[in-house]
Amino acid sequence: MVEEKSALPQQALQAASQTQVSDPAANWATGSATASLKWHGNIYKMFSSIFDRQIHVHPTHLASTLLLDLMRQQRYGVEYQPIVELKSQEIMGHEALARFYSADCQPLAPKMVFNALHRSPLSLYQVEFDIKRLQLENAPGSGTLFVNLDPDAYAVTADEADEPLLTLLSHHNSMVVEIIEDTDVSDAHLSQQLVRALAARGICLALDDIGAPNSVISLDVMMKVDWFKFDRSWLARAHNSRARAALLHLIAFAHECGGKVILEGVEHEHDLALARALGVDCVQGFLYRDHFISIAKTQPRMRTA
Numbered sequence: 207m208v209e210e211k212s213a214l215p216q217q218a219l220q221a222a223s224q225t226q227v228s229d230p231a232a233n234w235a236t237g238s239a240t241a242s243l244k245w246h247g248n249i250y251k252m253f254s255s256i257f258d259r260q261i262h263v264h265p266t267h268l269a270s271t272l273l274l275d276l277m278r279q280q281r282y283g284v285e286y287q288p289i290v291e292l293k294s295q296e297i298m299g300h301e302a303l304a305r306f307y308s309a310d311c312q313p314l315a316p317k318m319v320f321n322a323l324h325r326s327p328l329s330l331y332q333v334e335f336d337i338k339r340l341q342l343e344n345a346p347g348s349g350t351l352f353v354n355l356d357p358d359a360y361a362v363t364a365d366e367a368d369e370p371l372l373t374l375l376s377h378h379n380s381m382v383v384e385i386i387e388d389t390d391v392s393d394a395h396l397s398q399q400l401v402r403a404l405a406a407r408g409i410c411l412a413l414d415d416i417g418a419p420n421s422v423i424s425l426d427v428m429m430k431v432d433w434f435k436f437d438r439s440w441l442a443r444a445h446n447s448r449a450r451a452a453l454l455h456l457i458a459f460a461h462e463c464g465g466k467v468i469l470e471g472v473e474h475e476h477d478l479a480l481a482r483a484l485g486v487d488c489v490q491g492f493l494y495r496d497h498f499i500s501i502a503k504t505q506p507r508m509r510t511a
């Protein structure tokens with residue numbers, strides 16, 4: 207599946223948690239452009255991370271005018287986070303994460319944007335399509351590309367002959383689609399339909415955020431996925447004997463089914479040691495933030511104030 211692996215410098219595997227990570231978007235907002243911001247075609251490319259936890263969370267809700275401006279101007283970005291194979295300590299692929307910005311270059315919490323877009327399925331579909339196209343166009347040259355797909359976006363064209371979103375995804379030659387099953391996405395039939403549609407196109411599937419709060423586990427989906435992504439919350443829970451037993455058995459199940467396991471949220475050396483002890487295949491998280499790649503579609507407009 208992996209075309210070509212890129213070596214990860216040894217120091218990237220050392221804990222980097224003591225260093226404060228700059229937020230490029232915040233730098234745009236304050237007018238201090240980052241040195242690592244590079245013009246790349248019609249894309250701004252940055253080689254430092256935008257922490258989810260640092261993304262501005264609007265106190266109430268996103269106004270429709272803000273969302274319309276976001277869509278019209280395509281104030282979109284992508285953050286590619288490396289997925290590291292434990293055995294070889296090499297980057298085997300990247301997960302592409304959607305990023306959004308307001309007109310004054312403030313990063314917007316992606317979950318909040320997607321939640322708001324759920325009120326308008328066609329808009330949700332259009333944004334998902336444009337974001338996926340951006341993620342594919344700027345994907346790192348080698349390795350597997352992991353993208354997140356909202357089943358509700360897929361639902362818009364699920365019963366039609368033409369499914370542009372899935373057709374777009376099938377253009378990448380090493381693609382894994384991550385789906386989440388949670389209590390907000392309660393339509394099990396839709397998940398099943400999506401699983402079949404991806405399989406028909408030869409696209410690999412990952413079950414994302416296993417064990418996260420509000421997540422549910424569908425045995426039907428679990429038995430069909432190629433990748434199992436365990437939520438960061440297991441890092442804290444793994445010291446509890448029952449939780450660790452559940453995790454070890456789920457990992458064993460994944461391996462017995464021929465699947466591969468990724469542990470997310472790896473931030474410290476002791477997380478990496480735990481990942482090794484658990485026998486997972488790959489890890490992902492802020493331990494590798496020096497290798498995060500961020501791009502922005504539109505030229506950031508500096509704030510004058």
Ligand SMILES: [Ca+2]
Pocket residue numbers: 301354384414415
């Ligand atoms: Ca994901």
Ligand SMILES: [Ca+2]
Pocket residue numbers: 414415435437470
């Ligand atoms: Ca995840």
